[in-house]
Amino acid sequence: MRKIKLADIAKVANVSSITVSRALSTPEKVKPETCEKIQKIAQDMGYIPNFMAKGLKSKSKTIGVIVPTIINPFFASAVKSIIRSANKTGYNCLLFSSDESQSIEQNAVNTLISYNIDGVIIAVISEDEHYTPAYFSTLKKLEIPVVLLDRHIDAPHVCGVYLDNIDSGYKLGKEVISNNFQRILIVSGSPNSKVANARLAGLKMAAEEAGSSVIIDVIKADFNTELAKRLVQDYLGQHKPDAIIGLNNQITLGALEASVVHNYQLGSDIHFYSIDEIKTAKNFGISIPCIRHDVEDFGYHAVTQLIRAIESDNCDKLSDIIIRGTVVK
Amino acid sequence: MRKIKLADIAKVANVSSITVSRALSTPEKVKPETCEKIQKIAQDMGYIPNFMAKGLKSKSKTIGVIVPTIINPFFASAVKSIIRSANKTGYNCLLFSSDESQSIEQNAVNTLISYNIDGVIIAVISEDEHYTPAYFSTLKKLEIPVVLLDRHIDAPHVCGVYLDNIDSGYKLGKEVISNNFQRILIVSGSPNSKVANARLAGLKMAAEEAGSSVIIDVIKADFNTELAKRLVQDYLGQHKPDAIIGLNNQITLGALEASVVHNYQLGSDIHFYSIDEIKTAKNFGISIPCIRHDVEDFGYHAVTQLIRAIESDNCDKLSDIIIRGTVVK
DNA sequence: ATGAAAGCGCTAACAC
């Protein structure tokens, strides 16, 4: 069966399509009784609007979301809250995962533009401070507002919702230092990751402030589990730290596994600290004090910023939003 | 700036829009040199097609995907593989999460229909054997093919990709029984969940076959962590099992935590078995033998089935696909 | 091999 369209309802109701259109989207412009009649008929006939036709003329009321991967619980939660906030405001989301690939990311942006999205929220693939993908200028030309998520890029007319990474590092540092450990290992992200470096800076700040005599070693890995695991395993062959700090959830998981390989008793021989919560830790009875970020909030702010930009047609007013984390023991 | 459209390219190339359309989508219908010229111009001008306009007349080359939640790694992986398979075949995916709510699920289907999707892949919210949501008849009327994911529904003209749950239960049962435990606790899903009951049946089959004298207790919880945790905690106040079998990943996580509360040493005082892998277990050095399903495969089959249905305009030919899991120690 | 015209379903602009 073909889809019911406005004209079908119009015929039954003995009015024109435009009246039906108005009855369904701007009811105040139609005489109440006509309106009611039309709405009832639409309901009975099972009318479902056609966004393709609608979006061709007016705004699509759709925003695009691109994240590097939805397997990482951090992004999964962020996506969830973004979708929820957007739906509440009457927007739909098209979600893409870039699989950490630059070309897939570029394609995703093109596809979103193809769908006439009104705005985009992107957590870009690269941690690199100098990553400035080509699609930014395209989006700017088309006046499609962009809100960056978590990973910063230096582009004009782009705003973002970020975590206060220095603050996170600092807070976690304070927490760790208070324990009088002898030797602490910090496992960071890649050397030119802004996020990683800011977290590291915060940690060092806390350490210096404490003036403690603890030995602090730093390994630069990346924000994935595998490399962190390998490097920590090598490190543990030579040193015996009391505590390991992972600068994101994936790193911490890798460090945990490396310690298991070296027969450490997690949580007693060696203590773990993490930025980003590891939710399953408590299922295994391991306490991993961490910096938790309100991901619900994260998504909310991203959507709010974006929709302001869309509906005001003025990207310039937008400011960045920095979200602070809290220490969770 | 406005988006570049076919007509803009046409003007520059001194041809009509339709020729440009052909050069870009069916190049074999255009003289090679004209074609090449047009393609180059399109490239230079940064042309990005408008799916809204395209989808208005022809198929949208878009499929809808609805899962109960993307936070659960099982669905996150499935979604990832679905998107990947679909993209490879030239389809885009619109992803919705129903948040385990019937009304959100219904809305998601409507929204997808609004976007003129060519087909839908759904993991329905309910485990209940008798859940048959209203939108099925709508989709059928509109001749939009549906492929069910993981959770079965008895509806005509609907096919699905399922796990072989009896087989999973049986295989895991064999594995558990071989250990000569004294008392085993099975934590199942809700009493009228088909999936849970099939897994349970498989387990019992393995137990009976072995004729072992082990005591087997069964708790009916649901497929979430919280309830399982609470019920197992109560149970452990009265009994002391050597092994716990969780019938999905969330249940197993709950059972683990309950055991921690009761001061069991995970993996030595008490052993865990699970259907669905718990990837973080190895990071914590706990071995949880499980039934692993090839989720990559899962998504691949779902997409393949759906696209066959879409492109053959014949939903009747479709058959269900049952995927077997493998034991992973 | 190329083009002209019509139409997909909806709504903004302009009547009445």
Add this chain to the structure above:
DNA sequence: GTGTTAGCGCTTTCAT
């Protein structure tokens, strides 16, 4: 308060 017309960008049909 309601209707007519035209057009969004693309493709299908029918001509050349």
